[in-house]
Amino acid sequence: MKELEQRILLDGRVLPGEVVKVDSFLNHQLDVAFLSKMGQAIYDRFKDQHVTKILTIEASGIAIAVLASTYFGNVPVVFAKKGASSNIGTDFYTAPVHSYTKNKDYNVIVSKRYLSEEDRVLIIDDFLAEGQAMTGMMSLCDQANATIVGLSVAIEKGFQSGGKKLREAGYNLDSLAIIESIEDEVITFRPQ
């Protein structure tokens, strides 16, 4: 998605450790009109997959997932929660995730009520690097015997291993923008 690449170049900030901050429009302040365009681009790429549910993870995935849902006929969005919650009850699927960014382990959790074998799930997240959060959400779907019909990512760090592994495993992964490299604070995208 060309507009997303341009927006990353315009508003993204590169921090040490190949961190790209896009918190002016994507994951702290939210540019709702722009995120809606991203949602439409996601719809264009997965509209033939008969999506019945969108799964994402708190907190940064929620806005994109909700706006994408409006193009998919308002299919329900379920957001996985992080860590144990005293409020969620005992009836849930859970999978361990390691965050390299925050250097800590947590669990992703979804209530069994909201993911089932009837579901054709599109998983949406804002970033894909090593793919930890994504594989955690995929495990939740597998535990529910739900069908994973697509993996949608806003920004993939193509120089990390997550995307390569998922494509080699045969998953229908689409990233709106793929960062090929970051050198001397210069971002280069993979042509798509």
Added chain:
Amino acid sequence: MKELEQRILLDGRVLPGEVVKVDSFLNHQLDVAFLSKMGQAIYDRFKDQHVTKILTIEASGIAIAVLASTYFGNVPVVFAKKGASSNIGTDFYTAPVHSYTKNKDYNVIVSKRYLSEEDRVLIIDDFLAEGQAMTGMMSLCDQANATIVGLSVAIEKGFQSGGKKLREAGYNLDSLAIIESIEDEVITFRPQ
């Protein structure tokens, strides 16, 4: 908002401790069409306030805030983060919050980049009980010298003190549904 009251009676579950679970449509699984109607109701109540920014808090407030924004001409949404994040930088406003539900303390955090004295802020959250998260977000606005033009809540627990205190302090607080009491698992709403 009558439809919200009806939906709470239909799909809400009352748990011990006067907890009302609405995770089938509001804060785990998201009924996007319904949340959009709630966003429209919020617009109807605050449309004259010249809102320039919506502030909410991760994670449950994000969906409502984003869908409300679509009625307010896509004004930017900023979601406050909970706890210290290694990724947010040092340039932020912060306020302490005590969660009675989870019985723990945390900080709400907003980058100074995204809240300023130019802003006329509508604060949106899913629940209001003792008002801890709300007053935390109000403190962030005060630190930024932003103008708080309204406080919008989906579900207020009217038998707890948050709403009363905020109204007595003169804030423009509007709750789409106010639970007056929960007795023997029966929910009664305050007439509005």
